[in-house]
Amino acid sequence: MTEMWRERTHQVGWVLLPLRAFLAFVFMYGGISKIADNRFLDGSSPLSIHASVAAVRNLSPIGGLLGPVEAHSFGFGVLMAAAEMAVGLGMLLGLFTRIAAIGGMGLALSLWLTVSWGAQPWFTSADLVYLFAFTPLLIAGAGGVLSADAWLAQRRAAQPGAAEDRTRRIVLAGGVAVAGAAILDGSALFRRSGHKTTTAAGGTAPTASPTSSAAASSSGSAAPGSSKAPSSKAPTGPVLTAAADVPVGGAQKVTNSNVADTVWVTQLQSGQFKALDATCPHQGCAVDFVSASEGFVCPCHQSHFDATGKVLSGPASSNLSPIAVVVDGKDIRST
Ligand code: FES
Secondary structure, X not given: OHHHHHHHOOOHHHHHHHHHHHHHHHHHHHHHHHHHOOOOOOOOOOOOHHHHHHHHOOOOOOHHHOHHHHHOHHHHHHHHHHHHHHHHHHHHHOOOHHHHHHHHHHHHHHHHOOOOOOOXXXXXXXXXXXXXXOHHHHHHOOOOOOOHHHHHHHHHHHOOOHXXXXXXXXXXXXXXXXXXXXXXXXXXXXXXXXXXXXXXXXXXXXXXXXXXXXXOOOOOOOOOOOOOOOOOOOOOOOEEEEHHHOOOOEEEEEEEOOOEEEEEEEEXXXXXXXXXXXXXXXXOOEOEEEEOOOEEEXXXXXXXXXXXXXXXXXXXXXXXXXXXXXXXXXXXXXX
């Protein structure tokens, strides 16, 4: 027994087996969970690939290339899930192992350059680790252990001409995969677009009153329920939005570079306005508002915050930053 294990530690296929099994599980799980989660392909969901791409376009060094991905996110989402499952299956079966390793490296590289690009410090990005975790399998393949590649090689040796058949099968399988993705993407073009450019979720817009109260999100601003903006001095901050545009029980997304890249103005109770910087404290993606009960989610790594901005689950470890606001006539203004 001891002798057998000593021998195996010198065989690269056995040494790589735990890594192969781990990568197979992770990539198959990743691909299946994307298809099983109907929010991933739903362009209106903050957890969709569309939302993720939109969130990282301005942060990524390849953001300029992401336009087609965002425009055809359904097709790319299906393609990505299928590619992850194919890589996982290749690792599991030891089938076309080097090709699967190249595919896994491509996926990890694309994720590193997009959703993981802002990781701090940079070497903590899991996608960067996956990128290099495939390199032994790229170099050595499955090493002939529990491997369909080894079985095919034996068959090929026994049947002259099998290599040519194998090449034909690879080309055919690749063509079918590309054609399938093209058909799915084409069908996506005919789907009714569910993308939201500005989200106002969770209720009807209020009949904003110039005298409605301002709930400031930091001390020094108007207290919740007060009937007027502080009167000692007129608010001078920029107008974020019209109060009438913020739905009761919902939130309004606002872009105002004087305050933050993106701001969510909420009105969880009638007349109670607050504002939050949408920048996720993890790596800087813009969070999306789901509902008053479900709060905010980050499309990049799914950090979850309640509707007041308090972090519920990571990887973010701190709350969304509040922005002090006040009602000024019909407007919501930062102070
Ligand atoms: S940027 Fe990573 S969870 Fe938000």
